[in-house]
Amino acid sequence: MRWNWRRQRRPGGVLLLLFALAGAAVLAWQGRQGPSVPADAPLTGGETEQRRLIALTFDDGPRRSTTTALLDGLAERGVKATFFLIGAQVEDNRDVVRRMDREGHQIGIHTYDHVQLTDLNRADFDAQVEKSRATLKAVLDHNDFLLRPPYGILDDSVKAWVGCPIILWSIDPEDWRDQDAQRVIGEVVSEARDGGIILMHDIFPESVEAALAIVDALHTQGYYFCTIEELFAARGIPLEAGESYWNAYP
């Protein structure tokens, strides 16, 4: 089954018009400012190959208080992330999930009750994955959700039954362990790498604080934060249903 993506690139027309109108003035300004590109300027054409890309991903939400604070901070910074949601927590947070979607974040499934997906029969698997998918589809009116299996544990049955790409991670600060924002910030910033996928949890205030500080720190290093879909598209790597992906390192 082919994997169809719903989203579209952000339009670059305004940017092109500005360049056309400003002409030599823009070139002169660029000369003074050097070659730096605003960290979250729209992705356009060949730029994407040169820019350092990284994806922030959040598991175990939504949780109204912390997820809302995170969405506020990401919106202030113009940053898009990917959220792997617990199906059972979606019903009471429909507005939060709709906001995620509306603001350009990508959404995935993290099972209905946060259970390990291996060694389940098909009915129990569907009660975790298909039920989550149906819940999200009812809230968002689309059906293109990624999967992140709890604990990163999968087997051949998961791959055969899931019906969407499986997204793992390459940078894991274990933010749940001590909820120490400074430690988490230090680990992620030191391990950051072009094409990386960062795993965090938007159910802890300290993780929200850390994530926003990480965004600010990596912006100063020229990183562009993108969704999982954007990250793999920029690298020309097709995401296939039933396949697992840890990173998009060049």
Ligand SMILES: [Zn+2]
């Ligand atoms: Zn989890």
